[in-house]
Amino acid sequence: MAIRTIVWGENIHEQTNEIVRSIYPNGMHNTIAEALNRDPAIRATTATLQEPEHGLTEARLAETDVLVWWGHKDHGAVDDAVVERVARRVWEGMGLLVLHSGHFSKIFKRLMGTPCALKWREAGERERLWVINPRHPIAEGLGENFVLENEEMYGEQFSVPEPLETVFISWFAGGEVFRSGLTWRRGAGNIFYFRPGHETYPTYHDATVQKVLVNGVKWAFNPQGTYAAIHDAPNVPVDKALEPIEERGPKLHEAGEAGYR
Template identity: 60%
Template sequence: MNPIRVVVWGENVHEQEQQEVRDIYPDGMHTTIKQGIEENLGERVEVTTVTLQDPEHGLTEEVLRNTDVLVWWGHAAHADVADEVVERVHRHVLAGMGLLVLHSGHWSKIFGKLMGTSCTLRWRSKNDREIVWTVDPTHPIAQGVPHPFIIPAQEMYGEFFDVPAPDELVFLSTFSGGEVFRSGMTYRRGYGKIFFFSPGDQDYPVYHQKEVRRVISNGVEWAKTVRPERTDPVLLRYEPEDFYNGHGYTGAMDN
């Protein structure tokens, strides 16, 4: 079986501008996330990284065409992501590319476009404790993940989280202030599968934690769409009793 082709997209802004973030992630958060996926999945994956600063943000048509699963981390520079790149990623997700959106990626252009909502939430930037509870222990993303597991230092995300009701709720988090948050959710858009996972603020070493790395790795395996080829969902016209040979359709008046 061919390995899953994974691209980890990192904004790579905090690491360049804040020494305290560089101290935690000296090679960038995208590299730490990549290492966690490789640590768990080994030869089952081929993982590369690209960043906001790369030409076309590293997400050219060729790169996306050869990506099974895209992992996205962004925070400080959502507005700097070019709209044409967002459109390109969106098209590939609908055609079957898997997408993992991490932490502050909830406010990325691509996640907002896929959700169709504001994606706003309650938050508190403070050294908080997060307990991640498994809501669906039968889900593939939850396999091998302790129930619950504790993140000793983390930013608080809380409800209300303005996203559509998920297809599946896998994890729910609680915080020291009594807040709750749907921290691990799946969606399907077109032929693509999407997993949102909230733990991972840049100010804390969350992506070094083994449980978080396991969840992300499980998400990568789950998000790969099994289809013979990547194709866009299209509208076709079918004659009666012809179940397999659809014809092109350009508009209501074109019969």
């Protein structure tokens, strides 16, 4: 079965900015989804901020293996209930790719637990991305580095938790560097942050960037499926202990009573 993927796009700049509309006339989310769908192992659809429940209903997320997230102008407009819904699915094993300015999205900050702040400059400068983990699945098929002639600069410090792995580091023409390809695991879910993707440049038309996105979806996919039991916190009765024990001392809960949350 193909990896069931949703590409979520804020879909604001494409409607309000002529430059962005000229680069992505069908929206960035559709450009990314089309690139993913060229790989037969992936079946990508899209969702946007403007749809009811932002296109991320309980039923749809339940049938999603990997979610790709791009947002920028109006992170605050994303409903908190949807954020919690997505976080729950990541804990259960749904993969998540967060792109570019999605570093300030509610869902990324929710899962990182940190400010996720950074330095930035919008000057269309050259970005060279160095592959520092060449055996990682996300780097499959890439050379030791690749170049984007025009991109927005992101610079360190990037206030995120220590990653599980660092796959890419970027150097910019102005001299800054940035950890631009990072992975984490939250619960049973794999998370990949990929830095490039400023909307006024044709980054998502770049073949190498598209290759990274395909690789990222495949890496984030958890073939074991949903791990719903991750939310359980069972009260284990004394007579169900793995080794015989004698109950001693006072306690707050009755046998079988749920714990406090």
